[in-house]
Each structure stands twice: as structure tokens, then as C-alpha cells.
Amino acid sequence: MNLRSRDIVPISEARARLTELAEEVVGAGAEKILTKNGSSFVALVDARKLDYYHALEAEHAGLVLLQEAEEGLRQVLSGERVSAAELMQALADSTDQ
Structure with a gap:
């Protein structure tokens, strides 16, 4: 508009x-x-438009999560993996920053 x-x-x-x-x-x-x-x-x-905007936002968030899941599945299927220890280290490193 x-x-x-x-x-x-x-x-x-x-x-x-x-x-x-x-x-x-x-x-x-x-x-x-x-x-x-x-x-x-x-x-x-208009309150109805606001409700619609919120629904669009929720739908977008769902699509982003779906894309991330697809990317993760693609990585697993292609053999791109990390060990549990590497994952824990990466998570620890990301919280330190």
C-alpha cells in the first residue's frame, strides 16, 4: 500500500x-x-491486517526452519557431519563470543 x-x-x-x-x-x-x-x-x-501480518510472519518463520532442516538433511546425506565433541565445542565457542 x-x-x-x-x-x-x-x-x-x-x-x-x-x-x-x-x-x-x-x-x-x-x-x-x-x-x-x-x-x-x-x-x-486495521487490527485484521495486523493479525494477517502476524500470520505471515509466523509462516515465514516456518519456511525458514524448513529450509534449515532441508539444508541439514542435504549435509547429512552428502556426508558432511561433525562429531558430538566438535558440535559441543562449536556451541561453547559461540556462547563465548
């Missing part, structure tokens, strides 16, 4: 217009960026 200049609102103005802005977000599907001291601060987004 493209933001228009009228979708960027100072937070001080948003306080007075919150109901109006919320109705624009829900009714027209507009998203609003609220600014503080001229910089982006928070966004007003």
Missing part, C-alpha cells in the same frame, strides 16, 4: 483526531504513520 502525505500525521494532531483517523484506517483501508518530532513513531493499522 502506498502512503500519501495525508497518511502521515503528527502524534499531537492524532490525539485530537484519533476517532476520525481510526475510521479512515478501518473504513478506507488506509494506514497512518504517526510522527513524533518529525520522525516516524507508530502506525495505525
Whole structure:
């Protein structure tokens, strides 16, 4: 979704217009960026869209895990392995950093 200049609102103005802005977000599907001291601060987004964004994020995390599992399986099948001792050492080294 493209933001228009009228979708960027100072937070001080948003306080007075919150109901109006919320109705624009829900009714027209507009998203609003609220600014503080001229910089982006928070966004007003329809709650259903937010739920959708969270579902997409969870799905993406699942896909990343699946890709990592596939890569691990590929490595095992091609003989790329480390011993338990090497794994424990690598884990210990990664926590030291």
C-alpha cells in the first residue's frame, strides 16, 4: 500500500483526531504513520491486517526452519557431519563470543 502525505500525521494532531483517523484506517483501508518530532513513531493499522501480518510472519518463520532442516538433511546425506565433541565445542565457542 502506498502512503500519501495525508497518511502521515503528527502524534499531537492524532490525539485530537484519533476517532476520525481510526475510521479512515478501518473504513478506507488506509494506514497512518504517526510522527513524533518529525520522525516516524507508530502506525495505525486495521487490527485484521495486523493479525494477517502476524500470520505471515509466523509462516515465514516456518519456511525458514524448513529450509534449515532441508539444508541439514542435504549435509547429512552428502556426508558432511561433525562429531558430538566438535558440535559441543562449536556451541561453547559461540556462547563465548
